[in-house]
Amino acid sequence: MQAWQVHENGEPDEVMRLAEVDRPVPGDGQVLLRVRAANVNFPDALLCRGEYQIRPPLPFTPGLEICGETEDGRRVIANPALPHGGFAEYALADARALLPAPEALDDAEAAALHIGYQTGWFGLHRRARLEAGETLLVHAAAGGVGSAAVQLGKAAGARVIGVVGGADKAAVARELGCDAVVDRRAEDVVAAVKEATGGRGADVVYDSVGGAAYAQSAKLVAFEGRIVVVGFASGTIPSPALNHALVKNYSIVGLHWGLYHTKNPGLVLQCHEQLTELAARGVVRPLVSERVPLGEAATAVRKVADGRSTGRIAVVTEAAV
Structure with missing residues (x-):
């Protein structure tokens, strides 16, 4: 072969x-x-x-x-x-x-x-406890991991803001259903998100990028918000300032999806069943x-x-x- x-x-x-x-x-x-x-x-x-x-x-x-x-x-x-x-x-x-x-x-x-959608489901629902009506910010929203999170966020009833790099990716994010799109190459991400949320920021930030994206996340996460750390595609692993999380009253939660295979494999099957149903209904693709x-x-x-x-x-x- x-x-x-x-x-x-x-x-x-x-x-x-x-x-x-x-x-x-x-x-x-x-x-x-x-x-x-x-x-x-x-x-x-x-x-x-x-x-x-x-x-x-x-x-x-x-x-x-x-x-x-x-x-x-x-x-x-x-x-x-x-x-x-x-x-x-x-x-x-x-x-x-x-x-x-x-x-x-x-x-x-x-x-x-599979990996991207399972990661999104566990990150948004198990770790961040995303609720309908909340604002979800997705970094790299036009990528494989980000596009899955956008679709799952919309399926959960959230308002979704996508951050992308470039006009072509901005167009993709809009087609995916983002309610607002921020092009990090042409806009100040923090200022644009604050304007889009009336100064409040995002309830949940889905970050698979790390580096500068995480620094932005910490500045624009809302009161009682949750930053979900999924990965470090930028190649830079940030060092969070825990005093900042304390003063702003937000949570930093990590997600290692692979651990569920050994720690709670039943949840992986449960997640797949829900994803299959969403796909059958055309809610995610x-x-x-x-x-x-x-x-x-x-x-x-x-x-x-x-x-x-x-x-x-x-x-x-x-x-x-």
Whole structure:
């Protein structure tokens, strides 16, 4: 079979190599899946660089979420078991963690209705306790993680403000349903959000960027607001001033979605059932901006790493194109 492999750490388009390899053999509790579509995530680039919290042995195949097919023909969503990731014709996954792919979505969309949407659901509902009528601010609102949070925020009845970088991404954020959009390249984010909220700020801030975005978040979070720390796509991990959180009376909450698989796996299934229902009703639909063949996976990972993509890029097999 064909699979992309990383033999040394570095930039994705420099270290990912497409090779002919043997199909992986399932271990105890694992299943072999034919990959129908694999979603590209920012952590794929971190894996290539050796900067992710998980460091699989070299060589490994990146690709953290897929829509695949079991040997008995079931269409499922899975997180591949590294080092046998999803940028390949076949991957391995934990049999207990397989989720049924929603019938309302095609393979690429189904692959994208997983990490980003699960993260959004847990972040907004479990950690931030977002309520209808509240104002939600989403950084990088046109990206894969941000676009999911925008849709889930609207589904929850929140007023959503999206922060983006560039006019093209601003247009995408508006199409996603943002009630207000702030272009950080052309506007003062803090001033624009304060104006949009009558000086009050945002009740919930969804931050997958870190760095300067977090500094803005602390300035514009409302009284009794909640900043949800999801990740650090900027590459800079901020050091919050806890005295500031005390004086302004807001909460800083972290979200590591992967922990729920071991700490409370039942909630992952519950979340998937709710996401499937929202997809069936057309309330949420992953924004898949590009579908590329397996041979273009390395270029796609680099594009996501450089922040040049909107929504999700999906790597699809020839049979699923």
